[in-house]
Amino acid sequence: MNRKHTIAHSLVALLIGSMVALGLDTARLERQSVDLLIEGGITLTMNAAGQVFSDGLVAIRGDRIVAVGDRRELASRFSAARVIDARGAAVMPGLINGHTHAAMSLFRGIADDLVLQEWLTRYIFPAEAKNVTREFVYWGTLLACWEMIRGGTTTFVDMYYYESSVAKAVAQAGLRAILAETILDLPSPDSRTPQLALQYTERFVAQWRGHPLIIPAIGPHAPYTNSTVTLRRVNRLAERLRIPIVMHVAETETEVRDITRRYGARPIRYLDEIGLLSPRLIAAHVVHVDEREIALLGRHHVGVIHNPQSNMKLASGIAPVPRMIRAGVAVGLGTDGAASNNTLDMFEAMKTTALLHKVATGDPRVLNAHQALALATIGGARALHLEKEIGSLEPGKRADVIVVGLDAPHQIPLYDVESQLVYASRASDVRTVIINGRVVMRDGNLLTLDTAAIRIKANEFRDKVVKSLKAK
Template sequence: MESIDLLIRARWIIPIEPAGTILDNHAVAVDGGRIIAVLPAAAAAERFAPRRETTLDRHVLLPGLVNLHCHAAMTLLRGLADDTPLMTWLQEHIWPAEGRHVSAEFVHDGTLLACAEMLRGGITCFNDMYFFPEAAARAVATSGMRAVIGLPLLEFPTNYAADADDYLAKGLAARDALRDQPLLHFALAPHAPYTVSNRSFERIVTLTGELDLPVHLHVHETQAEIDESLRSYGMRPLERLRRLGVVGPNLIAVHAVHLDPGEIALLAAEGASVAHCPTSNLKLASGIAPVTAMLAQGVNVGIGTDGAASNNRLDLFTEMRLAALLAKGASGDARAMNAHQALHAATLGGARALGLDREIGSLVAGKSADLCAVSLDDPALAPCYAPESHMVYVAGRENVSHVWVAGQMMLENHTLSGFLKKDLENLAAIWQTRICPRAHQS
């Protein structure tokens, strides 16, 4: 028999590839942090001698979820200035709070809290956009998660950098210092067309060509953003980005709420991806992204939570359900964004956008063993006729029981490995007192 590190048996496995596949009573064999086989449980018992074995006889086993857009450190601003329009929220509340408090310590602590929340919800990889990327990377390393660390770019000064040149220099230096860490990946992260100049976008295009990094960028989030671009540049933001050479297979267009048919066709033709953030789009009254039309045109769609300050949860189960329901409601077609498509967006769609689809996003031999298991051992989840439907419309992050990243157990029987819940709660309380003392006192 073949000796391996780990064998996971599950009642159902949804491998994502091939599309639409549900495997009954199968197993995933893992060795050296990678999947070496997905096969019937009986055949696995005859072939493998595992050093560790996990039996999930009332569970669904999935690839680890991929959060395609997140500002992880903003967990420390969760619930600040809720029920406020986007630009008011940013200009009068969030940016001033960041000006007072954001530091390497803030980013490390906020990211650590975010990692704990995401791991408990089955998220094994997230695409981050925030300041002090090296501090975020330290928190990710502590957590054991996989992450794509954004190298931020703005034109105006913040606590992190003085100007566009300073942002890029610091971001690239952080990448050079961290690039040997196997669970860390990187993206160029210009904030948005309304905060980044043509000159800076031209530099982004050059760097993308040299380094082959994703470009993680807010695009067409609000109608106001489009109106401002028409006044300032005489064209819509996506057209400006097209002329500058930004639109291509490395682009991750975050939100992409206000797209006309020609713009959807452009994204499809150029091989760009969209990070769909349904909860944040609704909470900030930005609108409903035309996901049904994007999928019909072949645009690769992933799902993001956005930051906890504008969501207020880092919960991809909620996002999957809401994405599927909004697609149906907005299109008038109950078949729009079916359960398999929603699961694809939350796994392989996100991995593909990040250029990581050969490594994660599906349960296929040769890929990293990034997995999550969802327990159906709860009367509220019974009966189960179609496990893929249950994952999108019934189960929640509270039902995630086990998580592995590169074959390492991160969550076992709903309990995080290596995280001290009390310490995290104390960490959050300290920052709450600093940011909003009156809220702490009440």
């Protein structure tokens, strides 16, 4: 071996060494800086392939997810200001509560075990007429947001009165929501006539349009509480303002009979005839529908929200959810308001959905754990027509992520994470909640709400409600 060769050899070695060093340095310089990493959890993406990473990583910059995958592959590519250690826990998309009346949490348990008509006319309507004010709605919504965040809900759809006050509370809580101002042919707590409610809606939409978390919407209460004239006006306004329509549809057999008698068609067919079926519509309940109506819902890309516990408690019936899913209808889940359920608990909604449709169809394979999770996440996103933004953990989507503990006695041992989340976990197992990139609950502690103040106000309103119902 001559000297020249040796020098050449050394130079090459030096060069390679430098390149390697440079390479490492480059890698370090190119480490993407992100705001938040959620590391080490069993990470359920709920993407189209249903990918689950047993030791996962979710990287978040601003309000978006920038990467999701195996921690061991991805960890070296990111440096983050904050890291959430999710080892031993599940990491998944935030739950989507597709139908509720948030402020009614202040009426939780006011009257149960009653026939719908008695419940409405003897309790709910009088209680609402005497108590529902801007302030009531604001505090009631805060209470609902507290309960929903605590239980892993990151997006909800509301239908109530004074939606500007709802929006104020939701923005403060940091939840994502579609908020629909109720339209009724009867006098409502905030509008004596449907015309005034339509005007309220226009002002409300103008005020909140463009908020990063809030989508203002319009909520015609139901086909049986609004005239055809009102529903057509609602539809024209929604088209002009490009806002969603939230409506109770085909909830009870009484409604189906009533609408059929009045208009000569069952509710979904009637809504089709007057032009209400469209991708703009989010229809809650949809319990009593035949095959033709299911086909109409699919063809018009209507979002359907199933509320199993409310439908059971009010004895409304059992929605044909497996048939709607098979027909390609976009179905999500909801809790309904706390006056009818009586919680805003999406874990209960998932388990009850899976159990109810097994026994209703006689087939235990119907609505398995994965499908129940899908209904509460990506399915709900589709029903809200927000599937490009939320519902799964995928790069480019909004960062709505929850961390769910898996170490409570009712959750051990662990064989299958999807089964454990649907059949064995509770809202109280949720530890950390991130909405739009912001940590709103950390290890069970609410970071956006003054829960002590909410508790005091809730009790004050309760006393007023009790007094108002006693007064004649």
